[in-house]
Amino acid sequence: MVNTRTDKLFNKYYRVFVIPLVFILYVFISYIINPFSRYWEYVSHLSVSKTLFELFISLIVSWMIAEVSLAVARWMDKWLSWDTQPLKRSIIQTVLVLIAVFLLLNVLDYTLFLILPPPPPELAATFDKTDEWQFFVVCSLVSILITAVHTGNYFLKRWKTSMLEAAQLQLDAAHLKETAMQAQLQSLKLQLDPHFLFNNFSTLSALIEEEPKLAMSFLEKLSRVYRYMIANLNSDVISLSQELNFIDAYAFLIDIRHGENVNISISVSAANRNKGIPPITLQLLIENAIKHNIASTQQPLYITIYDEGDTLIVKNNIQLIPHTLPSTGLGLKNIRKRYELLFDEAVDIDNHDGEFKVRLPLVDF
Known part of the structure; x- marks a missing residue:
């Protein structure tokens, strides 16, 4: 819109700027080509009125040269x-x-x-064919x-247009990429492991018959876990402190399901608790x-969460x-993909010496 308005204004008022410039260029080139022309001597002896008339012509x-050329x-x-030829x-x-x-x-x-009177004899004698050809040149x-200049202006406009189009395409591509990323993140967040659902509902079902009070506590923690999941469906990053608070409720479910067969320990510095994690x-x-x-009792599973x-x-x-x-392969793939999409970071997995380690980069947010 701005470029179109500028073009219209230029087309409307270009004569005000172009014609004086063309006139100056015309005089300058005439002088440069032949500074010793008899025409300059002739003009120097004219009266003010005749000089102004020469300038007007x-x-x-x-x-007329500018109009015809354009x-x-x-x-x-x-x-x-x-563009073609x-x-x-x-x-x-x-x-x-x-x-x-x-x-x-x-x-x-x-x-x-036809319009002007015949030139005086002294003026006619001043010019020859060389001056006429010089005038034409x-x-x-x-x-x-x-x-x-017109052609240069055309190419400049084409270059500006192509740059604007390229920038717009990059902007559109970025918007599409962001939209696709958000959709993919939403999909990844909803990919909860079906084993988690099955195991917890099976445990709850058994507790309702055997220990109703414990079943109520279990249900309360389970609802807290799901409230956390639902509340963070639209969050790409949360503080590690929030995630660890969620794990406290989740660890209660694990303890009811497995007892001392699964031991979860957490040791994270206060500074890192303020950093981000999906x-x-x-x-x-x-x-x-x-x-x-x-x-099992004979082979307990030890899960440790700590920072380095x-x-x-x-x-x-x-x-x-x-x-x-x-x-389903959702767990690790889900985490890796989210880190890739959100932070362009890699999740390092180490499987050696009887230990399975997953290294998660913590981010500032």
């Missing part, structure tokens, strides 16, 4: 684009401009001959320069460890269940 010539260039814009366009446009200037000068000369050079990350890692490892620098480490001892359990 020169201004009219400059205006008209040829605009007509060529419609007929032959610079630039060399052909350049040659044809130059030839047409020279022809147009030649015709213009002849028409102008004939018109002035100067007018042709000025006309070619005008069309060159929600439900620790729950997925704990559930993943329980799902794939033996947790700006990294949170979730570690468990490896004692894999002998038979293969059906796995």
Whole structure:
């Protein structure tokens, strides 16, 4: 909108700026080509009124040269684009401009001959054919320069347009990427492990019959866990402190389900508790460890959550269940994908020396 308004204003008022510039250019080139021309001596002896009249005629010539040159260039814009055949366009446009200037000068000369009185003998004797050709060459050079400026302005507009289009495409691509990322994050957050649902509802069902009071506490903690999950569906990052508070409620469910067979310990510095982490990350890692490892009185499962620098480490001892359990593969893939989308960070997984470690970068937010 701004560019269009600017173009309209330029098209409306360009004569106010262009014609004086063309006139100055015309005089300058005339002088540079032949500073010793007899014309300059002739002009220097004219009266003020005759000098102003000469300047007026020169201004009219400059205006007509500018109009004809720009008209040829605009007509060529419609007929032959610079984008398709630039060399052909350049040659044809130059030839047409020279022809147009030649015709213009002849028409102008004939018109002035009819309108103005015959020049005095001393003026006629001042000029020869060389001066006439010099006049034509100067007018042709000025006309070619005008069309060159017009062409440069055309390419400048095309460059600005292409840059704006490229910037708009990049902006659209960024918006699409952000939209896709948000949709994918929502999908990842909703991918709760079905084992988590099945195991907790099975435990609740058993407690209702055997220990109703404990079942009420279990249900309260379970509802707290789900409130946390639902509350953070629209959050990409939360504080580690919030996540650890959630894990406290979740650890109660684990303790009811497994007793002392699963031991969860947490040791995180106060400074790191204020840093960020994707929600439900620790729950997925704990559930993943329980799902794939033996947790019994003889072989307790130890899960430790601690920090090292700006990294949170979730570690468990490896004692894999002998038979293969059906796995959706959502846990670790979910965490890795969220870190990749949100922070462009990698989650490091170490599986050596009987320990399974997952290193989670902590972020400032």
